[in-house]
Amino acid sequence: GTANNHWDLISYSDSATSISSGTLPAALATHAQCARSNGNALIAGGWTTAGVPLATAYKFTSTTHVWASITSMHLARMYAQAIECPKIANSVLVVGGLTTGGIQTNRCEMYDTLGNAWSFVGSMSYSRYQFGMVALPDGRILVVGGTGFNPTQSTTPSPLNTCEIFDPNSNLWSPIKPMVIARANPSVT
Numbered sequence: 001g002t003a004n005n006h007w008d009l010i011s012y013s014d015s016a017t018s019i020s021s022g023t024l025p026a027a028l029a030t031h032a033q034c035a036r037s038n039g040n041a042l043i044a045g046g047w048t049t050a051g052v053p054l055a056t057a058y059k060f061t062s063t064t065h066v067w068a069s070i071t072s073m074h075l076a077r078m079y080a081q082a083i084e085c086p087k088i089a090n091s092v093l094v095v096g097g098l099t100t101g102g103i104q105t106n107r108c109e110m111y112d113t114l115g116n117a118w119s120f121v122g123s124m125s126y127s128r129y130q131f132g133m134v135a136l137p138d139g140r141i142l143v144v145g146g147t148g149f150n151p152t153q154s155t156t157p158s159p160l161n162t163c164e165i166f167d168p169n170s171n172l173w174s175p176i177k178p179m180v181i182a183r184a185n186p187s188v189t
Contacts, residue, residue: 003029003048009065024067025058034082034092038062042070042092042111045077053078053099057111057118071116073109076100079129087139087168090114093121095143095166096128104129104148104157108166108173122172126162127151132188141166143173145183159184 005024010017024043031046031054039062045054053076058067073094080097090113099105104127109118124143131146144163149156159182164173 003027003046003050007060007067009062020065022065022067025069026056028054030078032077032080032082032094032097034084036084036092036113037086042082042113044073044082044092044094044111045080045097047078051078051102053097059113070111071118073111073118074120075105075107075109077105081131081133083133083135083141085110085139085141085168086135091168093141093166093168095133095141096124096131096146096148098129103127106148106151110171122166122170124164124166124173125150125175126160126164127157128160130184131160132183132186134188136165139168141168142188144179144188145186147184158182 005027009020028046031043033043041060044057055072055076057070059070060067077097082094085091085093092111095108106124106127108121110121126148128146128148132144145160147157161178161182163176166173
C-alpha cells in the first residue's frame with residue numbers, strides 16, 4: 001500500500017516482552033529486509049513512490065535502536081529479498097526483485113557490513129521476485145519458485161517451479177531439480 005517510515009521492535013525473554021518503536025530515515029515499502037545474527041538488521045531497496053525502485057539501504061543497530069543510512073546498492077530494486085550469508089562473516093545477500101519499469105532481475109549483490117560496500121555476485125539463472133529463500137545448514141542459500149522467467153528464453157513472467165542454490169565460496173548459483181508445482185510467494189524454512 002502506502003510507504004511509511006515507522007518500525008516496531010518486539011523483544012521476548014522468559015520473563016518479559018518489550019516493544020520499542022521509532023522512524024526510519026525515509027518512508028519505504030516493498031524493501032528487502034534481513035535480521036542479522038548479532039541482533040542488528042538491514043533493509044535495502046523498495047520504493048517511496050509506488051513503482052519507482054530505490055537503491056538506498058539502511059542498517060539498524062540493536063543496542064541504540066537507531067537506523068542509519070549505508071552505501072546504496074548498485075541496482076535499484078523492489079520486491080527483492082535479503083538474507084545474512086552465514087558462510088561469509090559480516091555479509092548480507094540481496095537477491096532478485098523488480099528494477100526500473102517493473103523488469104524482473106536475476107542480479108544479486110553482497111553487502112560487506114564492515115567495509116560498507118556492495119559488490120555484484122553471480123546472477124541466478126532465472127529472473128524472479130515473490131520467491132522463497134532460506135540459508136541451508138552448510139551455509140549455502142536456497143531460492144525456490146516465485147514469479148519470473150529464464151532471461152535467455154523468455155520475457156513473460158509466470159509462476160516458477162525452479163530452484164537454485166547460491167554457493168558463497170564461488171559466488172555462483174546452480175539450478176537444482178524443480179518443484180513439482182510452480183509457486184509464487186512460497187514460505188521456506
